[in-house]
Amino acid sequence: MDLNFTQEYEDFRAEVRGFLDSNKGNAPSRSDRSVRSKKRLAWQKVLLEHGYAARTHPKQYGGYGAEPDALKARIIAEEFARAGVPGGIAGQGINMLVPTLLELGSDEQKEKYIKPTLSGQMVWCQGYSEPGAGSDLASLRTAAVVDGDDFVINGQKIWTSTAQFADMMFCLVRTEPDAPKHQGISYILIDMKTPGIEVRPLMTMTGFAEFNEVFFTDVRVPVTSIVGQRGEGWMVANATLTHERGMLGDPDAALGRLRSIAEIMKKEHIDGKPLIDDAVYRDRLVRLQAEAQAMKMNGMRLTTLASEKKSSGMAGLLVKLQGCELNHQMAELAIDVMGEYGMLYEDSPFARDKGMWQTHYMFDLGMIIGGGSAQIQKNIISERGLGMPREPKPAPGTFKAN
Amino acid sequence: MYFGLSEDQLMLQDSVGRYLEGASELEEVRRFVDGEGALAETLHKGLEELGVPFVLLPEAQGGLGMGVLEAALISETLGRHVSPSAFTAAYGMAVIGLREAGDEDWLSQIASGSARMGVGLTEAIGGRDDAGLIVSGDTVSGRASFVMGADGATHFLLTTGDQLVVVERGAKGVSETELTTIDRTRTLLTLDLDNAAASKVAGNNHAQAQRKMIDAGRVLLAADSLGAAAMMLEKAVEYSKDRDQFNRPIASFQAVKHMCAEMAAKLEPCRSMIWYAAYAQDHVPEEASLMACLAKSHMQEVGKFVARTATEVHGGMGFTDLLGLHYWFKRIGANRQLLGGPEKLRAEAAELQGWVG
Numbered sequence: 189m190d191l192n193f194t195q196e197y198e199d200f201r202a203e204v205r206g207f208l209d210s211n212k213g214n215a216p217s218r219s220d221r222s223v224r225s226k227k228r229l230a231w232q233k234v235l236l237e238h239g240y241a242a243r244t245h246p247k248q249y250g251g252y253g254a255e256p257d258a259l260k261a262r263i264i265a266e267e268f269a270r271a272g273v274p275g276g277i278a279g280q281g282i283n284m285l286v287p288t289l290l291e292l293g294s295d296e297q298k299e300k301y302i303k304p305t306l307s308g309q310m311v312w313c314q315g316y317s318e319p320g321a322g323s324d325l326a327s328l329r330t331a332a333v334v335d336g337d338d339f340v341i342n343g344q345k346i347w348t349s350t351a352q353f354a355d356m357m358f359c360l361v362r363t364e365p366d367a368p369k370h371q372g373i374s375y376i377l378i379d380m381k382t383p384g385i386e387v388r389p390l391m392t393m394t395g396f397a398e399f400n401e402v403f404f405t406d407v408r409v410p411v412t413s414i415v416g417q418r419g420e421g422w423m424v425a426n427a428t429l430t431h432e433r434g435m436l437g438d439p440d441a442a443l444g445r446l447r448s449i450a451e452i453m454k455k456e457h458i459d460g461k462p463l464i465d466d467a468v469y470r471d472r473l474v475r476l477q478a479e480a481q482a483m484k485m486n487g488m489r490l491t492t493l494a495s496e497k498k499s500s501g502m503a504g505l506l507v508k509l510q511g512c513e514l515n516h517q518m519a520e521l522a523i524d525v526m527g528e529y530g531m532l533y534e535d536s537p538f539a540r541d542k543g544m545w546q547t548h549y550m551f552d553l554g555m556i557i558g559g560g561s562a563q564i565q566k567n568i569i570s571e572r573g574l575g576m577p578r579e580p581k582p583a584p585g586t587f588k589a590n
Numbered sequence: 591m592y593f594g595l596s597e598d599q600l601m602l603q604d605s606v607g608r609y610l611e612g613a614s615e616l617e618e619v620r621r622f623v624d625g626e627g628a629l630a631e632t633l634h635k636g637l638e639e640l641g642v643p644f645v646l647l648p649e650a651q652g653g654l655g656m657g658v659l660e661a662a663l664i665s666e667t668l669g670r671h672v673s674p675s676a677f678t679a680a681y682g683m684a685v686i687g688l689r690e691a692g693d694e695d696w697l698s699q700i701a702s703g704s705a706r707m708g709v710g711l712t713e714a715i716g717g718r719d720d721a722g723l724i725v726s727g728d729t730v731s732g733r734a735s736f737v738m739g740a741d742g743a744t745h746f747l748l749t750t751g752d753q754l755v756v757v758e759r760g761a762k763g764v765s766e767t768e769l770t771t772i773d774r775t776r777t778l779l780t781l782d783l784d785n786a787a788a789s790k791v792a793g794n795n796h797a798q799a800q801r802k803m804i805d806a807g808r809v810l811l812a813a814d815s816l817g818a819a820a821m822m823l824e825k826a827v828e829y830s831k832d833r834d835q836f837n838r839p840i841a842s843f844q845a846v847k848h849m850c851a852e853m854a855a856k857l858e859p860c861r862s863m864i865w866y867a868a869y870a871q872d873h874v875p876e877e878a879s880l881m882a883c884l885a886k887s888h889m890q891e892v893g894k895f896v897a898r899t900a901t902e903v904h905g906g907m908g909f910t911d912l913l914g915l916h917y918w919f920k921r922i923g924a925n926r927q928l929l930g931g932p933e934k935l936r937a938e939a940a941e942l943q944g945w946v947g
Binding site: 189190191192193197259450453454464465467470471473474475477478479481482483485486488489491492493502503505506509510563565566567569570571573574575576577578579580 | 591592593594595596659827830831838839841842843844846847848850851852854855856858859860862863865866869873874881884885887888891932933936937939940943945946
């Protein structure tokens with residue numbers, strides 16, 4: 189254990205701070221989430237030039253070309269958070285598509301897509317889930333049939349965030365209907381302006397449409413849009429899932445949320461006494477603090493494992509399950525301590541923080557369900573982490589719906 | 591920045607682990623609990639050869655001069671093998687207290703093996719009406735409850751509130767009552783003192799010495815529970831792979847897999863947290879007390895969950911004495927109550943952060 193950084197890293201930290209001091213005036217606000225904002229795109233350009241975005245991507249495709257270094261990545265994240273400045277654009281295009289193309293894309297695809305994606309000019313959405321293919325993603329049915337030089341696509345995707353803004357979609361489709369389910373899938377890139385694509389917002393319990401449904405009716409895309417070979421889409425998609433799981437969250441984020449709940453409890457008074465004086469709520473607060481602290485330390489261990497290029501093992505497998513649950517419970521506490529005020533929402537008079545904690549509470553439940561539900565996470569932890577066997581597959585037709 | 595164990599630390603834990611795997615087998619622990627054999631003493635001698643009692647002793651007294659992190663790795667391993675041992679109190683808390691107070695005489699005696707100290711600090715954490723010690727001249731009277739580390743103790747290091755004193759075991763006016771706790775792998779005593787001869791520990795800053803003893807003791811108990819809980823999880827996974835029902839191993843049922851996944855997901859972050867809390871004792875003094883409270887309270891919540899869930903995975907067999915799983919269950923249960931339960935620790939943590947009106 190040594191929590192000090194060596195001189196090389198302290199120098200790097202000073203460099204990042206120096207950059208932020210002289211440039212943060214040009215940064216967009218952290219709440220600016222609009223993917224087309226000029227300010228965000230200009231900021232992305234500055235970050236790319238200095239190696240604070242796409243740091244390890246090859247120079248020839250617009251990245252910075254640095255060696256992967258988990259400690260430097262962490263220092264960048266820490267210093268940006270400290271300065272209250274947003275980091276680089278982190279959409280599914282940069283996080284998932286670009287690593288896939290770098291590994292499995294054709295030279296032409298790399299040339300055409302990576303640079304504009306890294307610069308934020310080209311926005312992507314992910315077309316994986318379908319109404320009938322959630323946890324069992326490989327049973328997806330959106331069909332792509334070859335007709336001349338084109339695939340003709342018919343079907344439907346769901347849970348497609350940013351589809352309403354996206355230029356392009358990376359999509360899983362069934363091209364070999366007679367092959368076993370995992371071997372009949374292809375990974376294709378679709379221009380969202382192609383005729384026959386309809387995007388409908390999907391309203392959720394939060395009252396916002398955080399997701400979309402995307403409908404395909406005789407959508408024609410050239411057969412050259414495929415990444416990898418026909419029928420290899422499952423393998424191609426799993427290459428990106430590895431990258432998704434490889435992403436390290438900010439280990440301090442949960443404690444940050446905890447501190448803001450402590451602030452609420454100091455500020456809010458009932459019968460003239462601050463809520464922080466209430467032993468029951470305080471016990472819940474510290475209980476969650478202990479858990480957030482444990483997750484922070486787990487995150488630091490993951491940073492070290494990544495910097496040593498060692499497997500993250502159980503410490504990595506648990507992050508999604510425990511992290512989402514912890515966030516949900518913190519939002520629950522924030523609502524509970526506010527009493528009646530806890531139910532106020534959106535633009536209600538007297539609402540605290542615009543009812544943000546209710547939004548968190550509901551959205552975090554969505555996070556527990558999405559991106560590999562809690563139950564799927566537990567399967568992964570028990571199978572990959574503990575070496576327990578998979579549930580045997582019943583013969584087709586064993587279960588009949590009533 | 592390196593968040594993890596060094597090669598030396600891994601080797602230390604590995605050598606203690608390999609020794610206990612053979613010497614502290616469940617059958618031996620059973621015999622000890624049933625009053626046969628002297629496993630605690632056998633293990634003490636075996637661990638002495640590995641240097642375990644000297645880990646925290648300063649090099650000036652012939653010790654190894656290591657930190658609470660190394661001690662925590664030892665505690666974790668002792669918990670893993672439900673080993674009878676006075677380590678937490680005798681070579682963890684007592685040594686830290688005497689080190690902080692600067693009492694070289696007692697440290698030398700501990701190093702030479704002529705003194706081994708049980709520790710009574712219960713009243714410094716939460717006083718009960720019928721307990722507490724009063725000093726009068728060179729003698730001390732009253733009751734010290736839940737004295738830890740009694741196995742093999744020659745002396746007791748006790749709090750009188752603002753002072754630390756040492757009394758000799760078996761001396762005139764020192765009467766002891768052995769307690770029957772759920773965890774019979776370690777002995778706890780209540781001491782009744784009647785004008786017993788007391789020697790004051792050196793130095794004046796006993797409040798600080800007590801603080802450090804309590805913080806380190808909490809971290810070591812948390813580590814002990816971590817080891818015990820990790821072993822229970824391993825046993826549950828192993829059992830579920832061997833046990834067939836409905837023509838398949840119960841490990842293939844999601845109901846069972848999810849119980850095991852929940853245990854693993856909650857337990858693994860405790861490991862990092864305890865490493866840090868232990869490291870903080872020596873390297874981040876401003877966080878030492880807070881991290882000890884957070885680590886022990888959290889570990890005990892997770893420990894309780896693992897103890898009951900791992901037992902459930904074993905089904906009826908988990909409930910019997912045949913598998914002996916209950917030794918781990920009870921070890922975790924006793925650790926939870928010692929030196930402050932979760933609610934008490936969280937109240938202290940809140941106070942340390944000024945979260946109190």
